[in-house]
Amino acid sequence: MLDTLGKLPFVVSYFYDVLIFSKSWEEHLEHIEKTLSALREAGFTVKPSKTIVGCEHVNFLGHIIGKGQLKPDENKTEKIRNLRVPTTKKEVRSVLGLLNYYRRFVHNFSAIAQPLTELTKKSSPNKIVWTTECQESWDAIKKCLTSEPILKVPDPSKPFVVQTDASNKAIAGTLLQQHEGTLHPCFYASRTLKDRERNYAIIELEMLAIIFALDKFSKYLLMKPFLIQTDHAPLSFLKENKSKNARLTRWALAIQEYLFSVQHIKGSNNILSDTLSRMT
Known part of the structure; x- marks a missing residue:
């Protein structure tokens, strides 16, 4: 086809x-x-x-698309709402497969879902131990996906804004655009940290989040000017490349193909920061 x-x-x-x-x-x-x-x-x-x-709206591959908006199919969110708590590793994997399909609608999905992801590791028993942390993760994801999460469909003719943040568990990025004077999310992306990355300094984690976000959203950002908003002031060196840290210098050089500017914002204005801080 x-x-x-x-x-x-x-x-x-x-x-x-x-x-x-x-x-x-x-x-x-x-x-x-x-x-x-x-x-x-x-x-x-x-x-x-x-x-x-x-049609003004259409159900396509489990998503309702129309009038510049994107949201999960209501039948799917109802199924998520009625999910019972899994009792085995296999059931957790199955549930995470469904939830992962809609992760783009959830702020920092990886950090929120980490307690559930831990249950699927090879070292975990097949009959799982459901902790308070697991229940909180379960409730948070279900709430996010069943409370009318709506994304704006990206408009290539308008400039993009990228917001990023990091914690000691995960990194995350959001692709946004202005609509009627307000920034609206088009896409959420996140992942948990690898073991070696947990030893990174804060500024390195914040930079790693930018690298991750630009890679995820590259098809929207390459060859177009856009804005990176970060609540970590030291990252203002990105364009000047004046850092003495070899890792940061290498990463800064790796993203010079992008036409970006950097803006420092308060944490309260970063839509990711509250979610990440709650998960640390």
């Missing part, structure tokens, strides 16, 4: 699921015609009963 529709910029396809997006009704009709022509030439057929045309 990718070979057939991959050259059409207004089409997103995943196996046999095809999504056509347009700015107007006239444009939509034109896009549909071009898509059907491409499918017909490739020998594919379309079943009318499986087709929806001209």
